Amino acid sequence: MSATTHxxxxxxxxxxxxxxxxxxxRAVMVPVASGVAFVAGVAAExxxxxxxxxxxxxxxxxxxxxxxxxxxxxxLATGKLGVALLMTMSGTGAVILGHVGEAxxxxxxxxxxxxxxxxxxxxARAGLRALLRLVPETATVLDDGRTLTxxxxxxxxxxxxxxxxxxxxxxDGTIRTGHSSxxxxxxxxxxxxxxxxxxxxxxxxxxxxxxxxxxxVTAAGTDNSLTTIVGLVEQAQAEKxxxxxxxxxxxxxxxxxVLVLAVLVALIGSLAGDxxxxxxxxxxxxxxxxxxxxxxxxxxxxxSAVGSASRFGVxxxxxxxxxxxxxxxxxxxxxxxxxxxxxxxxxxxxxxxxVTEEQVLAWAAALExxxxxxxxxxxxxxxxxxxxxxxxxxxxxxxxxxxxDGHQVRVGSPRWVDPRHLTERVRELxxxxxxxxxxxRDGTAAGTIGVRDELRPEVPEVVETLTARGIGVxxxxxxxxxxxxxxxxxxxxxxxxxxxxxxxxxxxxxELSAHRPTAMIGDGxxxxxxxxxxxxxxxxxxxxxxAAIESADIAFTxxxxxxxxxxxxxxxxxxxxxNQNIALSLVIIAVLPPLAVTGVLGLAAVxxxxxxxxxxxxxxxLRAARTHHASTLADRRN
Numbered sequence: 091m092s093a094t095t096h097x098x099x100x101x102x103x104x105x106x107x108x109x110x111x112x113x114x115x116r117a118v119m120v121p122v123a124s125g126v127a128f129v130a131g132v133a134a135e136x137x138x139x140x141x142x143x144x145x146x147x148x149x150x151x152x153x154x155x156x157x158x159x160x161x162x163x164x165x166l167a168t169g170k171l172g173v174a175l176l177m178t179m180s181g182t183g184a185v186i187l188g189h190v191g192e193a194x195x196x197x198x199x200x201x202x203x204x205x206x207x208x209x210x211x212x213x214a215r216a217g218l219r220a221l222l223r224l225v226p227e228t229a230t231v232l233d234d235g236r237t238l239t240x241x242x243x244x245x246x247x248x249x250x251x252x253x254x255x256x257x258x259x260x261x262d263g264t265i266r267t268g269h270s271s272x273x274x275x276x277x278x279x280x281x282x283x284x285x286x287x288x289x290x291x292x293x294x295x296x297x298x299x300x301x302x303x304x305x306x307v308t309a310a311g312t313d314n315s316l317t318t319i320v321g322l323v324e325q326a327q328a329e330k331x332x333x334x335x336x337x338x339x340x341x342x343x344x345x346x347x348v349l350v351l352a353v354l355v356a357l358i359g360s361l362a363g364d365x366x367x368x369x370x371x372x373x374x375x376x377x378x379x380x381x382x383x384x385x386x387x388x389x390x391x392x393x394s395a396v397g398s399a400s401r402f403g404v405x406x407x408x409x410x411x412x413x414x415x416x417x418x419x420x421x422x423x424x425x426x427x428x429x430x431x432x433x434x435x436x437x438x439x440x441x442x443x444x445v446t447e448e449q450v451l452a453w454a455a456a457l458e459x460x461x462x463x464x465x466x467x468x469x470x471x472x473x474x475x476x477x478x479x480x481x482x483x484x485x486x487x488x489x490x491x492x493x494x495d496g497h498q499v500r501v502g503s504p505r506w507v508d509p510r511h512l513t514e515r516v517r518e519l520x521x522x523x524x525x526x527x528x529x530x531r532d533g534t535a536a537g538t539i540g541v542r543d544e545l546r547p548e549v550p551e552v553v554e555t556l557t558a559r560g561i562g563v564x565x566x567x568x569x570x571x572x573x574x575x576x577x578x579x580x581x582x583x584x585x586x587x588x589x590x591x592x593x594x595x596x597x598x599x600x601e602l603s604a605h606r607p608t609a610m611i612g613d614g615x616x617x618x619x620x621x622x623x624x625x626x627x628x629x630x631x632x633x634x635x636x637a638a639i640e641s642a643d644i645a646f647t648x649x650x651x652x653x654x655x656x657x658x659x660x661x662x663x664x665x666x667x668x669n670q671n672i673a674l675s676l677v678i679i680a681v682l683p684p685l686a687v688t689g690v691l692g693l694a695a696v697x698x699x700x701x702x703x704x705x706x707x708x709x710x711x712l713r714a715a716r717t718h719h720a721s722t723l724a725d726r727r728n
Contacts, residue, residue: 117157121201124154128194135191147194154197155181158204171345174200176380179349183373184693187366192693196377199701224295225316229260232304245311253303261294261314263305273297274648340384344679348379355687371687378682378696383704387671390711395664398715403647404657411643415626416665418658419606421556422599422620425567425574427613428630428651429581430543434465436472437524438540440515450537452476454501454529456494460484465525468541489527500530510535523576542573545580548652553582555655564602566595566610566620595620611654628654664714671707678703 131146162174177200184193229242232250242260250266253259269287274296286292292305294316352372359368392409399406406412426432439447455476458466461484470476482492489502500507507528509516512535519526524540553563564585567574574588587598596619602608603625610624621627621642629642646653678700685691
């Protein structure tokens with residue numbers, strides 16, 4: 091049992107019961123026993139033992155009915171009419187007419203179908219419970235220089251965990267000391283270990299593979315990124331989608347409609363012919379028109395698909411979102427942190443004739459060590475052995491100046507520090523999407539440094555895949571036009587909307603959505619309005635801003651954009667299965683009642699056809715849980 095779960099012991103016991111083999115699950119075994127009694131009754135009837143057959147039929151009837159009749163009566167007491175009520179009335183009518191065997195068949199098939207549905211739902215949630223079990227029950231913490239073992243659920247922000255090689259991280263934190271590689275495949279689906287060091291954030295359930303790490307806790311043991319993911323999936327599984335609501339809208343008037351039809355068949359038929367014959371047919375109509383297959387057609391598919399999506403790093407907040415996701419025809423992507431790594435790096439150094447690249451970097455890094463500017467980290471990382479600067483002073487918006495080895499050095503934007511004879515090279519670097527800083531030494535331009543937030547390596551492949559599937563791609567960014575277009579060209583994106591404020595991104599998404607269903611992908615606070623405005627908002631990585639995650643409909647737990655085409659393929663496949671199930675259910679409702687009214691099908695035949703179709707719908711819906719090679723399958727079909 092996970093140390094991070096909020097659920098009471100009873101809930102875990104219930105979960106353990108559903109994790110047990112089907113022959114140990116009472117919810118399955120009662121319908122199975124009903125079926126065994128029914129089959130034994132049929133055998134006894136065929137062998138010429140009518141009394142034994144009748145007893146066995148009654149045993150099967152009572153066992154099967156015990157799984158749905160009490161709930162049907164409770165709902166009736168509150169004024170709710172449901173499918174179970176129709177089944178109860180049909181079974182009761184069959185018994186009154188002396189067809190105990192048919193009533194037993196009805197009770198068995200309906201109860202086993204319901205049990206299969208429940209079992210399927212639990213199976214779809216199995217991966218979710220497995221996520222919680224990834225977190226260790228205990229953690230090692232530092233306390234006044236000593237190491238103590240404490241329950242993981244008792245961890246609190248500020249404590250320092252000691253993570254040894256081979257151990258899982260008990261909750262979210264930030265590395266204080268140590269370097270290592272983390273295996274995050276169980277959470278993000280990324281197979282390549284991630285290199286980490288001091289200052290970097292780590293997530294619960296990641297496996298430390300090499301060195302010893304000291305990690306400062308940033309999230310309580312019971313409220314971390316993993317429990318957040320689980321909460322989102324539970325929310326998704328509790329909510330139905332648009333097609334599920336369509337099924338409910340069909341089923342709600344159908345139940346009283348079927349009751350009225352059955353009464354009319356009984357009354358009008360009795361006036362024109364044998365009352366017993368027409369009352370029997372009316373009861374058969376009740377069963378034939380029952381929307382039980384329709385009622386489970388969509389939920390079983392959506393729950394299966396949403397649960398399986400979480401296993402490859404896609405957290406979908408609701409069934410409605412899942413269905414909209416399958417209709418997406420356009421994708422808008424934020425640039426920074428989504429298309430790029432959000433880690434600026436030095437990509438070019440242009441020195442003057444009398445100095446080297448290493449000198450230019452060293453002089454700049456000597457000053458940037460004292461700066462908090464976002465580009466400073468990239469420059470200091472590129473020159474870790476830089477000398478110490480003296481008398482360093484930062485001029486907000488104008489750059490930084492100081493003394494390095496007795497020489498006056500100044501570093502700043504070309505707008506404030508004149509590049510002089512390097513002006514043409516500065517323009518070339520900027521045209522390539524770089525942010526450029528100029529380095530002066532003793533009042534003379536010594537060189538320029540180009541810094542760029544590099545494109546994620548998988549982006550061109552992702553854009554090509556989406557385009558091949560007929561999905562449009564747009565880049566939305568607050569960055570300048572020239573830098574944005576340079577990166578977009580590398581990515582293969584033609585539609586670029588640059589220099590946008592948050593409201594501008596939102597307006598762009600609304601404009602795109604007016605033509606085709608559009609998804610927006612982002613990770614920052616400035617993306618929140620656009621994520622909310624999109625048909626489907628996707629937060630890139632659970633380490634994104636809270637505002638982005640809250641505004642989004644879907645969260646990717648990993649940072650690999652190849653999740654996007656895989657997730658869309660998964661949703662499209664689920665949508666096709668949903669449509670198949672709805673079509674099959676409606677065909678059953680349309681075809682069986684006329685056959686029942688005309689006497690072509692009797693009660694036993696209708697029950698058999700109807701409930702076998704229900705089982706077929708369940709099995710078809712379970713196919714939505716398949717995730718292996720989802721994108722490859724979609725490529726073949728599209």
